[in-house]
Amino acid sequence: MNKHEITQKLKQKASELGFELSGATPAAHSPDYPFFLDWLQKGYKGGMNYLDRRKAERGNPQSLLPGAKSIFCVALSYNPNPEHYPLLEKHPISCYAWGKDYHEVLGAKLKTLSDYLSMELAPVSNAKWYVDTGPVLERSYAAAAGLGWLGKNTLLLNKKLGSFLFLGEILTDAELVPDEPVENLCKTCTACLDACPVGALEEAGVLNANKCISYLTLEHRSDFVGNPDLHGYLAGCDLCQTVCPYNEKAPAGREEPFRPRPEILELTGEKASRFNESDFKNFTKNSALERIKYPMWKRNTNKGTAI
Ligand code: B12
Ligand code: SF4
Ligand code: SF4
Structure with a gap:
């Protein structure tokens, strides 16, 4: 099979598996890598030291798969259903964690896709x-592969599907036909920069994790320094996405497992603050929230919620 056929069949399979977007790009050093290094140097990573530890690999796909020629990028939408959209305004859990853990959902699909590529389409790859x-x-x-552009809130944003998208990718030593990047359509809009209540978007496309509610609730492991306002959030934050005009127009995601679990629909601030460790474990089981530790949850609930 030639590279055109392989790429076309891979895209077709990705679509059959439910991925709304897919595209290919060469497995070269990313031209954005210097921004990443600069970002680390400015201390914007907060306590996410894992970003520092493997920084050389982050810039060089060859170190992950020697001989890699292409990166096949995919996106899966978790944009809420219209009936659940009003929850975005007040729910203390960001919608990325309303349903099943996206690592599991995308991981299963990517494994199938990756096996299809390396066993059927390009058997020696x-x-x-x-x-x-x-x-x-x-x-x-993902931006280089034409899935969308990087919005001023730093998220990968697609004109039709918005930014409530999870990303994944396959590195391969098979050669794929690359896609072209798309135009950045943020233009003069600054809705996300204006909406961030804590000024975490220092400038367009630059997020300072030390101030970001998503970082503070999900990734910051110890007691808070000072008295940050979490604006009612217990896990994650959606504020710079809900205001984005492209999300307003985007269709709901089709993936059933990302719909809110009953425990999410029934959650109140009072319930959340009364969870003992075993309630908390049940609540977070099989969701992306399993990564939060109970002391972090208690720390966050002490700040209060809007419901
Ligand atoms: C660390 C991390 C975080 C950190 C830091 C976020 C950040 N903006 O950097 C925290 C904990 C805050 C976070 C929060 C969230 N995250 Co997160 N996170 C990551 C992770 C693991 C690494 C991102 C990273 O390297 N950041 C460092 C910065 C410098 O890199 P970058 O944002 O990718 O920026 C690139 C470009 O923008 C460019 N660039 C940077 N600055 C500039 C400046 C200029 C002028 C230019 C031209 C270019 C440029 O170069 C950079 C390097 O490639 C990725 C997964 C991954 N492996 O990539 C998920 C990921 C980015 N997160 C994701 C999600 C869903 C979220 C949340 C929505 C979760 C939530 N609801 O709370 C929020 C969104 C907050 C936000 N506005 O970004 C998704 C985003 C999907 C999408 N549509 O973009 C990812 C891709 C995971 C996934 N596989 O789906 N996250
Ligand atoms: S996730 Fe929330 S706190 Fe972080 S940049 Fe976006 S709006 Fe600001
Ligand atoms: S809110 Fe506006 S500036 Fe921000 S990502 Fe969306 S279109 Fe771009």
């Missing part, structure tokens, strides 16, 4: 897939 946790500049490669 090697492939490695990642969702979120690998040392890959996922947004930069």
Whole structure:
């Protein structure tokens, strides 16, 4: 099979698996890598030391898969249903964690896709897939592969589907036909910069994690320094996405497992603050929230919620 056929069949399979977007880009150093290094140097990573530890790999896909020629990027929408959209305004859990853990959902699909590539389409090739946790500049490669552009809130944003998208990718030593990046359509809009209540978006496309509610609730492991306002959030933050005009127009995601679990629909601030460790474990089981530790949850609930 030639590279055109392989790429076309891979895209078709990605679509059959439910991925709304897919595209390919060469497995080269990302031109955005210097921004990443600069970002680390400014201390904007907060306490996420894992970003520092594997920084050399993040800039070089060859170190992850020697001989890699292409990166096949995919996106899966978790944009809420219209009936659940009003929850975005007050729910203390960000909608990325309303349903099943996206690492599991995308991971299962990517494994199937990766096996299809390396066993059927290009049988002598090697492939490695990642969702979120690998040392890959996922947004930069997804943008290079034409899945969307990097919005001023730093999120990968697609004209039709918005930014409530999870990303994943397959590194492969098979050659794929690359896609072209798309135009950045943020233009003069500054809705996300204006909406961030804590000034975490220092400038367009630059997020300072030390101030970001998403970082503070999900990633900051110890007691808070000072008295940050979490604006009613207990886990994650959606404020710079809910205001984005492209999300307003985007269709709901089709993935059933991302719909809110009953425990999410029934959650109140009072319930959340009364969870003992075992309630908390049940509540977070199989969701992306499993990464939060109970002391972090208690710390966050002490700040209060809007419901
Ligand atoms: C660390 C991390 C975080 C940190 C830091 C976020 C950040 N903006 O950097 C925190 C904990 C705050 C976070 C929060 C969230 N995250 Co997060 N996170 C990551 C992770 C693991 C690494 C991102 C990273 O490297 N950041 C460092 C910065 C410098 O890199 P970058 O944002 O990718 O920026 C690139 C470009 O923008 C460009 N660039 C940077 N600055 C500039 C400046 C200029 C002028 C230019 C031209 C270019 C440029 O170069 C950079 C390097 O490639 C990725 C997974 C991955 N492996 O990539 C998920 C990821 C970015 N997160 C994701 C999600 C869903 C979220 C949340 C929505 C979760 C939530 N609801 O709370 C929020 C969104 C907050 C936000 N506005 O970004 C998704 C984003 C999907 C999408 N549509 O973009 C990812 C891709 C995970 C996934 N596989 O789906 N996250
Ligand atoms: S996730 Fe929330 S706190 Fe972080 S940049 Fe966006 S609006 Fe600001
Ligand atoms: S709110 Fe406006 S500036 Fe921010 S990402 Fe969306 S279109 Fe771009």
